[in-house]
Amino acid sequence: MRITQGTFSFLPDLTDDQVKAQVQYCLDNDWPISIEYTDDPHPRNVYWDMFGLPMFDIRDASGVMLELKACRERYPEHYIRISGYDRSPGRQTTALSFLVQRPTHEPGFRLDRQEASDRQVRYSTHSYATDAPAGERYGRSR
Amino acid sequence: MTGTPDPTSPSATTSAPSPAAHVVPPRVARPTNQIDLGAAYRDSQIQELLDEIDRDLVGLVPVKTRIRDIASLLLIAKLRENAGLATDRPTLHMSFTGRPGTGKTTVAMRMAKILHRLGFVRKGHLVVATRDDLVGQYVGHTAPKTKEVVKRAMGGVLFIDEAYYLYRPENERDYGQEAIEMLLQVMENQRDDLVVILAGYKDRMDTFYGSNPGFHSRIAHHIDFPDYDRTELMTIAELLLAGQQYRLDAESRRALDEYLERRMVQPHFANARSVRNALDRAKLRQASRLISGGGIITAEELTRIDAADIRQSRVFLDAPDSARGAASDDGR
Numbered sequence: 001m002r003i004t005q006g007t008f009s010f011l012p013d014l015t016d017d018q019v020k021a022q023v024q025y026c027l028d029n030d031w032p033i034s035i036e037y038t039d040d041p042h043p044r045n046v047y048w049d050m051f052g053l054p055m056f057d058i059r060d061a062s063g064v065m066l067e068l069k070a071c072r073e074r075y076p077e078h079y080i081r082i083s084g085y086d087r088s089p090g091r092q093t094t095a096l097s098f099l100v101q102r103p104t105h106e107p108g109f110r111l112d113r114q115e116a117s118d119r120q121v122r123y124s125t126h127s128y129a130t131d132a133p134a135g136e137r138y139g140r141s142r
Numbered sequence: 143m144t145g146t147p148d149p150t151s152p153s154a155t156t157s158a159p160s161p162a163a164h165v166v167p168p169r170v171a172r173p174t175n176q177i178d179l180g181a182a183y184r185d186s187q188i189q190e191l192l193d194e195i196d197r198d199l200v201g202l203v204p205v206k207t208r209i210r211d212i213a214s215l216l217l218i219a220k221l222r223e224n225a226g227l228a229t230d231r232p233t234l235h236m237s238f239t240g241r242p243g244t245g246k247t248t249v250a251m252r253m254a255k256i257l258h259r260l261g262f263v264r265k266g267h268l269v270v271a272t273r274d275d276l277v278g279q280y281v282g283h284t285a286p287k288t289k290e291v292v293k294r295a296m297g298g299v300l301f302i303d304e305a306y307y308l309y310r311p312e313n314e315r316d317y318g319q320e321a322i323e324m325l326l327q328v329m330e331n332q333r334d335d336l337v338v339i340l341a342g343y344k345d346r347m348d349t350f351y352g353s354n355p356g357f358h359s360r361i362a363h364h365i366d367f368p369d370y371d372r373t374e375l376m377t378i379a380e381l382l383l384a385g386q387q388y389r390l391d392a393e394s395r396r397a398l399d400e401y402l403e404r405r406m407v408q409p410h411f412a413n414a415r416s417v418r419n420a421l422d423r424a425k426l427r428q429a430s431r432l433i434s435g436g437g438i439i440t441a442e443e444l445t446r447i448d449a450a451d452i453r454q455s456r457v458f459l460d461a462p463d464s465a466r467g468a469a470s471d472d473g474r
Contacts, residue, residue: 059294
């Protein structure tokens with residue numbers, strides 16, 4: 001099941017040139033970039049791990065691409081996303097965020113029903129990938 | 143895609159529809175194999191930058207000639223690329239050697255602009271780094287630190303001041319070596335993304351290159367900055383003062399000239415930087431002279447630096463008038 005999220009969720013995966021152009025767009029708007037990764041695909045998992053340091057003071061996208069390359073080598077089977085933060089509103093604001101890497105095989109989710117009191121049914125989604133401990137999901141992880 | 147092809151330049155408009163070019167004759171009468179050098183030169187607007195350099199930087203004739211050569215080389219490389227000829231991207235890493243205050247950083251900043259104007263760097267900003275910015279304190283600290291700086295300089299020019307401090311042969315476990323290796327790698331693999339300029343004293347840079355031949359072979363342009371002579375330093379002083387809306391009268395001009403004559407033979411003379419510092423101190427003395435004088439003054443007096451403001455300097459103190467002849471002989 002192909003998971004989509006973020007700004008370009010309706011599009012096919014971006015190529016490296018397209019990623020670079022988007023990153024450059026962020027930098028031109030003075031939005032610092034961060035690279036984040038995770039192997040927990042649950043849609044409500046908003047706290048991904050940051051790769052390296054937040055990238056302030058970068059003017060050209062090739063600096064970010066260098067870091068992205070390092071992240072891909074380190075986590076070849078993780079989800080990786082790039083976020084651009086717009087600080088002009090005076091609070092941490094994600095202006096743009098999109099996936100730049102996904103695992104080769106995404107097993108998807110199952111629906112869990114919990115029967116609560118008074119014949120109520122509670123639903124939750126459970127990712128098959130999270131059955132394995134973190135770091136061992138999606139096959140090899142280095 | 144390929145830098146910034148100028149839509150008005152003839153080579154760009156006629157070479158674009160190449161497969162159909164022989165079927166439909168191009169609208170421009172001039173055949174594609176003719177390139178108007180004059181127009182290309184004007185379009186690139188490097189002349190303005192070179193003129194600016196000529197105007198703002200005093201002396202430095204060999205440096206200016208060299209910059210002109212490099213600019214021409216880059217323009218030709220650009221034209222060759224536009225004409226579809228095989229072009230290796232020219233190696234642009236440079237080495238600026240010279241004594242302190244000879245304008246290395248200033249020229250580096252202009253160089254970044256020229257490279258940007260010609261499309262060889264995408265942003266044209268200058269990142270200045272020294273050993274402290276590149277080399278870490280403990281094992282594993284250097285690589286991320288150097289990488290941070292390199293990433294910041296991407297798309298621009300990385301200027302490493304006093305680069306020879308990176309290499310400390312007396313300590314074989316010095317982390318500087320790690321930074322050097324990373325820089326060498328970047329200079330080779332990231333050639334399209336940034337230009338590295340190393341700067342420092344001539345003799346120490348030569349030793350540095352001697353022990354790190356990798357750097358020497360990756361640097362295409364070695365530019366040596368000559369010292370300024372006294373007339374050039376005077377011109378610099380006048381330029382600096384004019385920029386700050388101060389001025390010298392005939393008397394203080396003579397005083398400054400004598401000051402320079404004495405200062406130049408003293409140790410730690412740092413060319414234009416020493417001139418700037420001397421002028422800053424003269425302005426200080428002018429201010430306290432005016433305040434202690436009190437009374438009513440004119441705007442003209444606020445801008446004028448008197449000979450007394452310059453002659454109070456310690457340079458005049460430790461050499462009595464009788465020793466002046468000897469000092470001027472030394473100063474040549």
